[in-house]
Amino acid sequence: MGAPLIGARVERKEDYRFLTGAGQYTDDVELPRQSYAAFVRSPHAHAVIKKISMVKAKASAGVLAIYTGEDFAAAKLGGLPCGWLITDVNGQPMKEPPHPCLAQGKVRYVGDQVAIVVAETQAQARDAAELVEVDYEVLPAVVDGSKATAKDAPQLHEGAPDNTCYVWAIGDKAATDAAFAKAAHVTRLDLINNRLIPNAIEPRVANGSYSRADDSYTLYVASQNPHVERLLMTAFVMGLPEHKVRVVSQDVGGGFGSKIYLYAEDVAVTWASKQVNRPVKWTSDRSEAFLTDAHGRDHHTIAELAMDKDGHFLGMRVKTTANVGAYLSTFASCVPTILYATLLAGQYKTPVIHCEVTAVFTNTTPVDAYRGAGRPEATYVVERLVETAAREMKIDPADIRRRNFITAFPYQTPVALMYDIGDYNATMDAAQKLGDVAGYPARKKASEAKGKLRGLGYAAYIEACGIAPSAVAGALGARAGLFEAGEVRVHPTGSVTVFTGSHSHGQGHETTFAQVVADRLGMPIENVDIVHGDTSKVLFGMGTYGSRSIAVGGTAIVKALDKVIAKGKKIAAHLMEAAESDVVFENGAYTVAGTDKKKMFGEVAFAAYVPHNYPHDKLEPGLNENAFYDPANFTFPAGTYVCEVEVDPETGVVKIEKFTAVDDFGNIINPMIVEGQVHGGLTQGIGQALTEGCQYDASGQLLTGSFMDYCLPRASDVPFYQVDTRVTACTHNPLGVKGCGEAGAIGAPAALMNAITDALGVKDMPMPATPQTVWRTLKNKKAA
Amino acid sequence: MHAFKYHRPSSVNDAAALVKGEAKLLAGGQTLVQTMKLRLASPSDIIDLGTIKDLAGIKSDGKTLSIGAMTRHADVAHSAEVKKAIPALAALAAMIGDRQVRAMGTIGGSVANNDPAADYPAALLALNATITTNKGKHEADKFFKGMFTTALAADEIITGVSFQVPRRAAYTKFKNPASRFAIVGVFVADFGGSVRVAVTGAGAGVFRQADMEKALAAKFAPESVANIKVKQDGLNSDMHASAEYRAHLVTVMAKRAVEAALK
Numbered sequence A: 001m002g003a004p005l006i007g008a009r010v011e012r013k014e015d016y017r018f019l020t021g022a023g024q025y026t027d028d029v030e031l032p033r034q035s036y037a038a039f040v041r042s043p044h045a046h047a048v049i050k051k052i053s054m055v056k057a058k059a060s061a062g063v064l065a066i067y068t069g070e071d072f073a074a075a076k077l078g079g080l081p082c083g084w085l086i087t088d089v090n091g092q093p094m095k096e097p098p099h100p101c102l103a104q105g106k107v108r109y110v111g112d113q114v115a116i117v118v119a120e121t122q123a124q125a126r127d128a129a130e131l132v133e134v135d136y137e138v139l140p141a142v143v144d145g146s147k148a149t150a151k152d153a154p155q156l157h158e159g160a161p162d163n164t165c166y167v168w169a170i171g172d173k174a175a176t177d178a179a180f181a182k183a184a185h186v187t188r189l190d191l192i193n194n195r196l197i198p199n200a201i202e203p204r205v206a207n208g209s210y211s212r213a214d215d216s217y218t219l220y221v222a223s224q225n226p227h228v229e230r231l232l233m234t235a236f237v238m239g240l241p242e243h244k245v246r247v248v249s250q251d252v253g254g255g256f257g258s259k260i261y262l263y264a265e266d267v268a269v270t271w272a273s274k275q276v277n278r279p280v281k282w283t284s285d286r287s288e289a290f291l292t293d294a295h296g297r298d299h300h301t302i303a304e305l306a307m308d309k310d311g312h313f314l315g316m317r318v319k320t321t322a323n324v325g326a327y328l329s330t331f332a333s334c335v336p337t338i339l340y341a342t343l344l345a346g347q348y349k350t351p352v353i354h355c356e357v358t359a360v361f362t363n364t365t366p367v368d369a370y371r372g373a374g375r376p377e378a379t380y381v382v383e384r385l386v387e388t389a390a391r392e393m394k395i396d397p398a399d400i401r402r403r404n405f406i407t408a409f410p411y412q413t414p415v416a417l418m419y420d421i422g423d424y425n426a427t428m429d430a431a432q433k434l435g436d437v438a439g440y441p442a443r444k445k446a447s448e449a450k451g452k453l454r455g456l457g458y459a460a461y462i463e464a465c466g467i468a469p470s471a472v473a474g475a476l477g478a479r480a481g482l483f484e485a486g487e488v489r490v491h492p493t494g495s496v497t498v499f500t501g502s503h504s505h506g507q508g509h510e511t512t513f514a515q516v517v518a519d520r521l522g523m524p525i526e527n528v529d530i531v532h533g534d535t536s537k538v539l540f541g542m543g544t545y546g547s548r549s550i551a552v553g554g555t556a557i558v559k560a561l562d563k564v565i566a567k568g569k570k571i572a573a574h575l576m577e578a579a580e581s582d583v584v585f586e587n588g589a590y591t592v593a594g595t596d597k598k599k600m601f602g603e604v605a606f607a608a609y610v611p612h613n614y615p616h617d618k619l620e621p622g623l624n625e626n627a628f629y630d631p632a633n634f635t636f637p638a639g640t641y642v643c644e645v646e647v648d649p650e651t652g653v654v655k656i657e658k659f660t661a662v663d664d665f666g667n668i669i670n671p672m673i674v675e676g677q678v679h680g681g682l683t684q685g686i687g688q689a690l691t692e693g694c695q696y697d698a699s700g701q702l703l704t705g706s707f708m709d710y711c712l713p714r715a716s717d718v719p720f721y722q723v724d725t726r727v728t729a730c731t732h733n734p735l736g737v738k739g740c741g742e743a744g745a746i747g748a749p750a751a752l753m754n755a756i757t758d759a760l761g762v763k764d765m766p767m768p769a770t771p772q773t774v775w776r777t778l779k780n781k782k783a784a
Numbered sequence B: 001m002h003a004f005k006y007h008r009p010s011s012v013n014d015a016a017a018l019v020k021g022e023a024k025l026l027a028g029g030q031t032l033v034q035t036m037k038l039r040l041a042s043p044s045d046i047i048d049l050g051t052i053k054d055l056a057g058i059k060s061d062g063k064t065l066s067i068g069a070m071t072r073h074a075d076v077a078h079s080a081e082v083k084k085a086i087p088a089l090a091a092l093a094a095m096i097g098d099r100q101v102r103a104m105g106t107i108g109g110s111v112a113n114n115d116p117a118a119d120y121p122a123a124l125l126a127l128n129a130t131i132t133t134n135k136g137k138h139e140a141d142k143f144f145k146g147m148f149t150t151a152l153a154a155d156e157i158i159t160g161v162s163f164q165v166p167r168r169a170a171y172t173k174f175k176n177p178a179s180r181f182a183i184v185g186v187f188v189a190d191f192g193g194s195v196r197v198a199v200t201g202a203g204a205g206v207f208r209q210a211d212m213e214k215a216l217a218a219k220f221a222p223e224s225v226a227n228i229k230v231k232q233d234g235l236n237s238d239m240h241a242s243a244e245y246r247a248h249l250v251t252v253m254a255k256r257a258v259e260a261a262l263k
């Protein structure tokens, strides 16, 4: 065997097919007798449906059927479920108003589904959808989360008075208030975490197909977690047994969270396929994606940090209003609570923290997890507070962090989490060095000489990956387990197919996981294929989100590999006529200590499938093992980002001059893939801080409904990143890995906004820091 | 997109004969096809100008630079002729949209469309251009009639645009961060004695900035315009830029255009 594969920059196995157009995305699936769907969507943010007239639409060319909410109600289809039950401050369950697949008498956001039209071609479906006449009585709308609970605000749901889903809290309020009472200094910020629209490059697609032959359904859908999709759809919505439904999500072109959820369209095409007895495909266009893919973030927070005279943190108080949109999306409830408030300790020893979160309904697209999911919001609160505190107390922002860093592990935070390991000084040191913070004053002078403003900002983030263990998640309200499953199928001649419940939609699992498997089994990576994304192939899976794949999915595979190797050892012992305890497995070979006896892994596999000479009395033939792995704890990636910007005061244009990221992701399997994940994450984080901001007008019309107005960052908006890693291995999984998929998006916004506010010499300004906002902030500062 | 009839005429006259009712001319399709895909436009007939010979091309005689209506943005951007005669115009074409848009979009389509945030109209106005059609000629000063409207008759087809070659010129563009159209674009052209300043993106349509032209005619230098305050009245206001910000940017962009022209 050559050099170890773990830690090597192996080129991505999947890229050949992606780069040559050989990928199989859901829209590529064309079934015999395929039909197509289009949805009639609400043009109003809030309205009562008085009448739906389908006469013209039904007469339109190629139309096979049109269904409305009435048909769905008659068929007793359930509403879309929420997967996490939050219990409010009074011990009451959160309000879960019905979330019908097709509107039942009322629409609650622009884009809400009113009817599904099925036709021979996509164009015919769309033509007919335009002909469906819906008579609406328009109601006043509320779009701003901080106005949703006002007494005179329009009410969205009967079952949710004051548009409130829940008021939830964590931490010791009395102790926190006491800490503030004795503080030498309190820093206070009023922060908006802007709403984002995910925009995966591949829009959502769902192709439902019913088979009369065995009364079963197949749903091809661009999903991050096909088994979860199936579970939610069968058990909660359609009342079908799972063995009659297969969900396939082969190649998926990005998700960022937006493809975790069960959407109305997925249910509608599946159900309709039986009614019309033909496969029904719906492909979202970009305009629909803007309107209906679950949005991200949208918090309004008042945050306070109490300190002693030397800048030691005494306590933190946070009050957040989270806008969850018109309905509860699949995991909407846990994002601004369990995935947010539990991260407010950051990297610091803040002894007491109290956080209260009010989740509100508004006439906007449902909000759910988006790359980072709660942790970017928490990091923004903590790191903006810490940097502002340093400025107010005239302490170097790196020093104030070092003074408060947690240095002894394991560490129990006051907000539920137990950090297993980390070295925050190490990442801070490395980031300062790599980012040449020492040379910053000279660069600032050079900028000033050109009439430009320069600023530097840090973010020392922490995040939690791989929500776990299931028992704790369950106690916190999760309605699902959070384990992962893996299967290692060794073929007779020794090559291996691995089935994982994780899902890859850009992350490169087919390479990273294959590196782990090939390394463990001592075989070339070409001998290993990773299969995911099909409930009929993969035993089970919880999917990919929350940067959980390597830590949870990877570990499940390792556990299955351990079983394969152990069984192989028994077979090898038999073949070599040795005691099992004397056999060792290394570099792809079983050997007997102290002898020259040796059986290659392939020989052992062959013996398992051609069991002529085989210990039949003790072992079954075959070499195929699976494992389910439920982690003992979250993993805690952390790192320090340093951002340097130059601002043109005449125009307000911000240029990122330097961006340095030093992360601790635990052990690294493929540094190239990790760097790619960091680059992508940073770019999305920069997007949030600099360019992206979802905007509605007061009536609930989406103003940023296309790329003409919604600005995703482009290559020219971001700098060449300087990235590096430091390693403290995770203590509770065998690979010592933590996860890297979201870190960039979690840490970048705070670092960038800290740099911009430093350059401008202001305490705060809203994201995104567009040229106009920066210019106005400077102008207001001059006027003040 | 709704269904339509597709025509490929071989001459401008044939094309003109087809322009009736809900028919639409198609040039690069970078505006028209988008609006059709969004179902905002549903022409009954599409008359593709792409197959008509001699509608594309670039000629210069030192005094005027003529560009055929079907000449793509990328061809203008890369043309040695344009770079020699009016480098600012090549630079402007290179700032339009992205590579794909520049490969397809045409000067005729852009001028006919007269998007208030488009770039070419600023060049036409500042370079005192003449628009040639199948029916005659239009002076740029009288051609642009505000938002998406021009002096073109319904069945009039642009065949080319001729620009006066200035002594020096420059175009500076403050891009809309999302669409990359102009939030404010300022084209400054010095003809030695007279100066023309055209502003796009800021208002309902491209316009000339007379006070700046006067100041620059007296002295062609950045400081001549640096303190000219542009009135906000009538300027666009949207989520990307208020009228106040746009007015401010007109001055900044004009100053930078003069700086660039002097380089």
Ligand SMILES: Cc1cc2nc3c(=O)[nH]c(=O)nc-3n(C[C@H](O)[C@H](O)[C@H](O)COP(=O)(O)OP(=O)(O)OC[C@H]3O[C@@H](n4cnc5c(N)ncnc54)[C@H](O)[C@@H]3O)c2cc1C
Binding pocket: B024, B025, B026, B027, B028, B029, B030, B031, B032, B033, B034, B049, B069, B095, B096, B097, B098, B101, B104, B105, B106, B107, B108, B109, B110, B112, B113, B115, B117, B118, B119, B120, B156, B157, B158, B159, B179, B180, B181, B182
């Ligand atoms: C992503 C994107 C970014 C863009 N960015 C910019 C930008 O930064 N700056 C900018 O200026 N533009 C931009 N554009 C617009 C682009 O320049 C278009 O190409 C241009 O506006 C229209 O030219 P076209 O050749 O594509 O015309 P088409 O779309 O084919 O036609 C546009 C209109 O003009 C009419 N027409 C076309 N040719 C003629 C003619 N010869 N005579 C009479 N009528 C005619 C058509 O009937 C139609 O109504 C962008 C477009 C896109 C898609």
